[in-house]
Amino acid sequence: MYKMALLDIDGTLLTTWKIATQKTKQVIKRLMDNGIVVCLCTGRNISSTLPILRSFGITSPCMCIDGIIMYDPPRKRIIYETKLPNGIMREILDIVRTRNVNVEVVTKRHYFWYIHDKNIGGYDFYSTGGVSAPAMVVAYIYKYMFGVRNIKSLERFYREEEQIYEIVAIGGASETDAIKASLANHENKDIHTRLMWGNQLFITAKGAGKSEGLRILCDHFNIAPAEVVAIGDDDNDIDMLEAAGMGVAMGNAREHVKAAADYITEANDNDGAAKALSDLFLKNR
Secondary structure, eight states: OOOEEEEIIIISSOOSEEEEEEHHHHHHHHHHHHOOEEEESSSSOHHHHHHHHHHOOSOOEEEEETTTTTEETOOOOOOOOOOOOHHHHHHHHHTTTTTEEEEEOSSOOEEEOOOOOOTTSSSSSTTOSOOOOOOOOHHHHHHHHTTEEEESSSSSHHHOOOOOEEEEEEOOOHHHHHHHOOOOOSSOOEEEEEEEEETTTEETTOOOOOOHHHHHHHHHHHHHHHHHHEESGGGGGGGHHHHEEEEEOTTTHHHHHHTTTTTEOOOOTHHHHHHHHIIIIIIII
């Protein structure tokens, strides 16, 4: 019997246009009313996760920035985090900024984008090209609300003390490989790198990853991983799907993500998460 639903947000709970449907809200409420623990495990930081928690009425702790931060919404405090000292993060920035890459710096409230070269693919997660001007306006408004801030220099991170949780270097294979090689030779052996979406090198402390978020939440609630249903759609969800008792891939997921799952539901624009949760938790209730 499953006791926890661990849910990704973008591409899973929300539609392509970032809408939480009434059906999904109703199903999640039914789960919570029946004593099921419902938690979010997302690549988003705290500030961009909070509106989603409020939208669904979820008060359980959530895992943010791919398992790096565990946040308690009612108490408004971080109850677990894995991080490197800012001094080390600045040394990482010293290495990254010497390469031909775009850089994203993630704090608990913002995503700071330093765009070195607009020709590098994936430099703007919200601009896909081939869309109308009104759609682009909506995308940029959403981007700002999401916490994205474009910056012209990385110097602020050498002056300010806000904790840096993650640095993402976006560029060609030769550039990201060179960064990985330099970091492998760094004296701090707690630096962890993950290459995702082809050209995005995520740099964090060891212990990052949604499967680690699953483990931390299971310890917190005294629930076994085998009693967890995890639902996701993207590369950063794969380890979570593999670690859960039941890994559910969305219908809109790519084939290699589906291959890691035990169960494939419908797409996010067709209430796929709600349908999977109903089938796995509510059929006999």
